[in-house]
Amino acid sequence: MTCFILLCFYLCLGLLPVRTSAAVNEDIEVLVILPKNNSYIFSLARVTPAIEYARQKLKIPGGLYSGLNFNMRYEDSGCGNDALFSLVDRSCEKKPDLVLGPVCEYAAAPVVRMASHWNIPVISAGALASGYRDKDKEYTHLTRISPSYLKMAETFAAMFHHFNWKEALLIFDDDKEERNCYFTVEGVHIKLMDQYHISPVVINSKDEHVNADDLIKLIYESEVVIMCAGADIVRDIMLAAHRRRLTNGSYIFFNIELFNNTSYGNGSWKRGDKYDNEARQAYSALNTVTLLRTVKPEFENFSLEVKRSIQKAGLPDCENCDNINMFVEGFHDALVLYALALHEAIRNGFTKKDGAEITNRMWNRTFEGIAGQVSLDFYGDRYGDFSVMSMTNPEAGTYETVCNYFGVNESFQMLPGFNPEHFTLKGRHRITHTDLPDKSSGGLGVSAVTGIIVGSLLGTALLMAFYFFRKNYRITIERRTTREECDIGKHRQLREDSIRSNFSAA
Numbered sequence: 001m002t003c004f005i006l007l008c009f010y011l012c013l014g015l016l017p018v019r020t021s022a023a024v025n026e027d028i029e030v031l032v033i034l035p036k037n038n039s040y041i042f043s044l045a046r047v048t049p050a051i052e053y054a055r056q057k058l059k060i061p062g063g064l065y066s067g068l069n070f071n072m073r074y075e076d077s078g079c080g081n082d083a084l085f086s087l088v089d090r091s092c093e094k095k096p097d098l099v100l101g102p103v104c105e106y107a108a109a110p111v112v113r114m115a116s117h118w119n120i121p122v123i124s125a126g127a128l129a130s131g132y133r134d135k136d137k138e139y140t141h142l143t144r145i146s147p148s149y150l151k152m153a154e155t156f157a158a159m160f161h162h163f164n165w166k167e168a169l170l171i172f173d174d175d176k177e178e179r180n181c182y183f184t185v186e187g188v189h190i191k192l193m194d195q196y197h198i199s200p201v202v203i204n205s206k207d208e209h210v211n212a213d214d215l216i217k218l219i220y221e222s223e224v225v226i227m228c229a230g231a232d233i234v235r236d237i238m239l240a241a242h243r244r245r246l247t248n249g250s251y252i253f254f255n256i257e258l259f260n261n262t263s264y265g266n267g268s269w270k271r272g273d274k275y276d277n278e279a280r281q282a283y284s285a286l287n288t289v290t291l292l293r294t295v296k297p298e299f300e301n302f303s304l305e306v307k308r309s310i311q312k313a314g315l316p317d318c319e320n321c322d323n324i325n326m327f328v329e330g331f332h333d334a335l336v337l338y339a340l341a342l343h344e345a346i347r348n349g350f351t352k353k354d355g356a357e358i359t360n361r362m363w364n365r366t367f368e369g370i371a372g373q374v375s376l377d378f379y380g381d382r383y384g385d386f387s388v389m390s391m392t393n394p395e396a397g398t399y400e401t402v403c404n405y406f407g408v409n410e411s412f413q414m415l416p417g418f419n420p421e422h423f424t425l426k427g428r429h430r431i432t433h434t435d436l437p438d439k440s441s442g443g444l445g446v447s448a449v450t451g452i453i454v455g456s457l458l459g460t461a462l463l464m465a466f467y468f469f470r471k472n473y474r475i476t477i478e479r480r481t482t483r484e485e486c487d488i489g490k491h492r493q494l495r496e497d498s499i500r501s502n503f504s505a506a
Contacts, residue, residue: 024346025067031096033083036076038318042103042327049309050332065339083107097352105129116141119355125330129183135379143362146330147384149187155386155405157191167197169222173229175206181228212240224252242282249426253286280397292385294372302370333369375408383407392417
């Protein structure tokens with residue numbers, strides 16, 4: 001009889017449901033802070049369908065995350081102080097459990113600081129500036145689901161090492177407002193400044209006329225030219241360089257174009273004007289660094305659904321809103337990553353209010369994103385994969401990807417179109433130009449001039465010439481040596497509400 005009872009007891013135990021894989025039931029308050037202005041490629045109208053797609057995907061009945069109920073609240077960041085106001089106003093009612101965004105650098109800084117203080121995880125597909133790498137103090141709860149500018153700069157560092165380049169001229173457009181190119185080139189500067197000679201050149205096309213011929217004069221003493229500016233400015237610089245015969249292989253030219261996924265350098269020389277043919281020849285020497293695009297079958301359905309949602313909304317002021325860019329993909333993956341980390345934390349005895357624990361579980365891990373594998377480092381920053389594009393058909397003027405850089409293992413993949421000669425500096429020869437200072441004037445050779453102490457009269461003349469040059473052309477030139485720039489510990493204030501920077505003061 002006893003044996004029969006024990007048998008029935010164990011049989012009943014065997015029929016009990018196994019709870020190890022049961023879904024976690026939880027209501028999650030999510031605050032999404034992005035600009036309503038559709039001129040931004042990460043506006044609410046563009047990104048919301050991607051977030052909703054992820055939310056519905058996570059709610060599939062029977063799924064591991066089906067018990068997570070995400071209550072979404074969308075607020076306008078305005079790409080400025082409105083982002084912080086939105087967080088504070090919302091928190092007066094009820095603090096969110098998760099913040100998605102902001103993207104703009106100056107909008108993100110105060111939001112991340114406040115959220116970190118309140119123990120709220122923040123995931124952004126933006127906030128890409130180098131200053132956000134400080135996760136020990138101000139930005140302890142920030143996870144960056146898109147590769148930062150420093151991650152992009154690793155591509156240049158790898159190329160400089162591989163091709164044995166030594167000098168770089170960084171030309172960038174700084175509008176003193178959102179400063180996208182400033183922060184982009186800052187990452188390159190930080191990565192290269194310890195080992196190479198780097199010379200930054202700042203222009204402000206918003207307030208000043210940019211004379212490409214004057215910028216060309218600075219190229220002669222460099223090897224690699226890296227530009228971040230509007231398409232028209234890049235074109236003017238390349239035309240001026242071509243007219244000075246600087247596109248013959250003696251210099252290497254790069255353009256950074258991370259987000260404009262409708263061009264990525266392909267055909268960007270075309271304007272339909274009389275200079276198109278000349279620009280096509282000039283662009284044969286221009287390489288473009290951009291994000292590596294990988295697509296898997298699931299991405300196609302995601303892309304169609306997002307486009308359908310945007311078209312259904314009928315946004316008259318939203319040009320090319322249905323383009324699926326890095327930010328759209330990123331915020332989809334952000335919600336998936338949070339669900340993964342939250343589920344794991346709860347299963348280990350924590351709650352949704354344990355923001356630091358949830359944040360920690362998002363860092364140093366790899367998961368499957370909507371467009372492919374996503375890997376984050378120990379500091380919660382996504383590893384970056386980038387492509388280098390070059391003109392492989394000069395007659396047609398068409399571009400293609402010639403090599404890819406993979407940040408996880410710091411490796412290059414050379415593609416069939418890669419031509420090592422295109423990235424090899426050819427014999428450097430100095431040509432005397434009538435519009436350049438004549439270094440042989442007065443009967444003195446270059447070697448002789450370098451050995452003579454310049455007299456006070458000549459020094460005064462040079463200072464006056466430099467003064468009138470600056471006055472006429474109004475181009476701000478910052479030339480710094482590696483020795484002057486290598487003190488990484490000296491942070492300068494960009495704005496009263498800005499992040500810290502290692503590059504320069506605003």
